[in-house]
Amino acid sequence: MQSIPRDVATFAGLRQAMTRITVDTTGRGTQDITSRVDQWLTQAGAADGLLTVFIRHTSASLVVTENTDPDVRHDLVDALDRLAPVNMPYRHDLEGLDDMPAHIKTALTSVSVAIPVVGGRMDFGTWQGLFVVEHRLRGHPRRLTLHYLGT
Incomplete structure (x- = not known):
C-alpha cells in the first residue's frame, strides 16, 4: 500500500492537499480504508473542509457503510452478486466471467465519495466507515486519489 504525497497548497485561506494511494485487495469483498485515510488527513494538516476520494477503476468501488458488524458488508456483497x-x-467478457458483473456492480455503487472533514477527521457517524469494494473474484492493486480542500 503505497502513498504518493502531493504538495499542500494554500489559496485564500484554504488548504489543498492531494495524494494517490494503492489498496491491494484480496478478491471479492470489502476492505476498510477509514484509518488509512484519516492518517493521511492528519499528515496533510487537515482541519475543517471536504475530502473527495476517487477510485480509478471500473471493477471496484467505494462505499460508506457499517463499520462494526462484518455481516453487513458480506450481505452487501451478496446482494450485489x-x-x-x-x-x-x-457480451463483454474480455477479462473473464466476472468482468461484466464487476462493471455493473461499480455502476450501481460509486467510484467517488465526498466526505466532510471536521477537526481533521472524516465526519462519520458512530457506525460508519469508508470501504473499497472489490467486485472481481481475484485481488488487484486499486489506485485511489484523495483530495482535501479546507482549513
Whole structure:
C-alpha cells in the first residue's frame, strides 16, 4: 500500500492537499480504508473542509457503510452478486466471467465519495466507515486519489 504525497497548497485561506494511494485487495469483498485515510488527513494538516476520494477503476468501488458488524458488508456483497450474477450471458467478457458483473456492480455503487472533514477527521457517524469494494473474484492493486480542500 503505497502513498504518493502531493504538495499542500494554500489559496485564500484554504488548504489543498492531494495524494494517490494503492489498496491491494484480496478478491471479492470489502476492505476498510477509514484509518488509512484519516492518517493521511492528519499528515496533510487537515482541519475543517471536504475530502473527495476517487477510485480509478471500473471493477471496484467505494462505499460508506457499517463499520462494526462484518455481516453487513458480506450481505452487501451478496446482494450485489444477486443483482449482477456471474452466470449471465454477457457480451463483454474480455477479462473473464466476472468482468461484466464487476462493471455493473461499480455502476450501481460509486467510484467517488465526498466526505466532510471536521477537526481533521472524516465526519462519520458512530457506525460508519469508508470501504473499497472489490467486485472481481481475484485481488488487484486499486489506485485511489484523495483530495482535501479546507482549513
